[in-house]
Amino acid sequence: MRTSGLFFLALQAPEAEAPVRGSLSILQLVADASLVSKVALGVLVIFSIVSWAIIFSKWLALRRAQRQSKSFLDVFRKSAKFSEVQGVCKSLEHSPLVGLFQAGYAELNLQLRADPKATPASPGVAAARPTLKSLAAVDRALLRASSVEVNKLEQQVTFLATTASLAPFIGLFGTVWGIMSAFAGIGAQGSTDLAVVAPGIAEALVATAVGLFAAMPAVYFYNHFTSTVKIMASEMDDFALEFLNISERNFT
Numbered sequence: 001m002r003t004s005g006l007f008f009l010a011l012q013a014p015e016a017e018a019p020v021r022g023s024l025s026i027l028q029l030v031a032d033a034s035l036v037s038k039v040a041l042g043v044l045v046i047f048s049i050v051s052w053a054i055i056f057s058k059w060l061a062l063r064r065a066q067r068q069s070k071s072f073l074d075v076f077r078k079s080a081k082f083s084e085v086q087g088v089c090k091s092l093e094h095s096p097l098v099g100l101f102q103a104g105y106a107e108l109n110l111q112l113r114a115d116p117k118a119t120p121a122s123p124g125v126a127a128a129r130p131t132l133k134s135l136a137a138v139d140r141a142l143l144r145a146s147s148v149e150v151n152k153l154e155q156q157v158t159f160l161a162t163t164a165s166l167a168p169f170i171g172l173f174g175t176v177w178g179i180m181s182a183f184a185g186i187g188a189q190g191s192t193d194l195a196v197v198a199p200g201i202a203e204a205l206v207a208t209a210v211g212l213f214a215a216m217p218a219v220y221f222y223n224h225f226t227s228t229v230k231i232m233a234s235e236m237d238d239f240a241l242e243f244l245n246i247s248e249r250n251f252t
Helices: 002-022 026-032 035-078 082-088 096-113 135-154 157-189 194-251
Strands: none
Touching: 035 082, 035 096, 035 157, 035 194, 082 096, 096 135, 096 194, 135 194, 157 194
16 A cells, blocks of 8 residues: 555656646746846847848749749840830839840930931931941940849848848857856855756747747748849840840841
């Protein structure tokens, strides 16, 4: 009978300890954290919220730009005149190719309108075919427009790189500070019991977890967006060459 009583007491002992383990919830750990740790957690939460807002907005913007670029290329390659392409630019203004085309088209118009041979010398005399003064100037206009469009595509993406680099260090700082506070508390109480040590260590590790939570999606989507922008920049280079080829065939 004594053995059976000891066995039942041993079974009941873990049940008595369960509330202690259950009390170490994430919210309770954050509430009990030091002021410095709470500030670090607040900064990490702000970084995470801003990063996710940028991720969703940039994902939608790049997807829309890719879709409109495809439509613009179809129109550009089927049209016989640049003026026809110019007519659809307003409806596809989110495509970076539209910016390139408009820059090249504007430079073409400036040069062709300034060509005296394009104006007939007297009535009844047909005007000569207009020619470009400088194809290199058109190339430079396309190059400037390409730089502008790439900068637009890369806007806010650098914040993701900042979050990916900085968030783990902020989390580590919060963890180090929390562990320092935990050991200071252990020294003040003069006890190394696990029930005394565990809450302080757990509070410290929350900052590292939040830092990694903020950094990991930022790293992934930064690489994804950077790769997408590189592909679109390559498409812009191809379009610029195609535009120059057409200009050279028709206006030189």
